[in-house]
Amino acid sequence: MQVRLFPTPAQEAALADTLRLCNEAANLVSRIAWTTQTFRNYDLRIHAYGQLKDVGLSAQPAQQVIKKVSDAYTTVKAQVRAKLRKPLTKPIGFRRDAAQPFDDRCLSWQVEARTVSIWTTGGRTKGVAFGCSDEQAAALAAYRKGESDLVHRDGMWLLIATCDIPD
Secondary structure, three states: OEEEEEOOHHHHHHHHHHHHHHHHHHHHHHHHHHHHOOOOHHHHHHHHHHHHHHOOOOHHHHHHHHHHHHHHHHHHHHHHHOOOOOOOOOOOOOOOOOOEEEOOOOEEEEOOOOEEEEEEOOEEEEEEEEEOOHHHHHHHHHHEEEEEEEEEEOOEEEEEEEEOOOO
């Protein structure tokens, strides 16, 4: 489920800095993965976690960045096997504003208040307003599970929440 965020200027700056740092970190991890030919999440943590802490990521965002990179390589490997693309000749790159996943340790929803609290490079940013319909709010409250992706697209801030809605 996608909802639009309405951050204050200070909150928006914190979100932008967070996406920038997380994607710079993802590029660092991707270069480490490529150089060491280590692509599995757990194995990649051994090589990259300390460096991510050194660049300013907290523990859980560092883990999320490593997982994001590992998942990207897994996807590319599957596409190569299926002959949907050619093998890579250089590390995978991440755009400055590519989506970043957050789990419940880094992001919490206050659905009734229509706000979220999210980890940013400047600390926990609370009270970030979001907009959605009453039906979406009910679905978020009842069915949201797992990760939510922070996205900056066409000048808008979005959260895309994973919801497990029964048939």
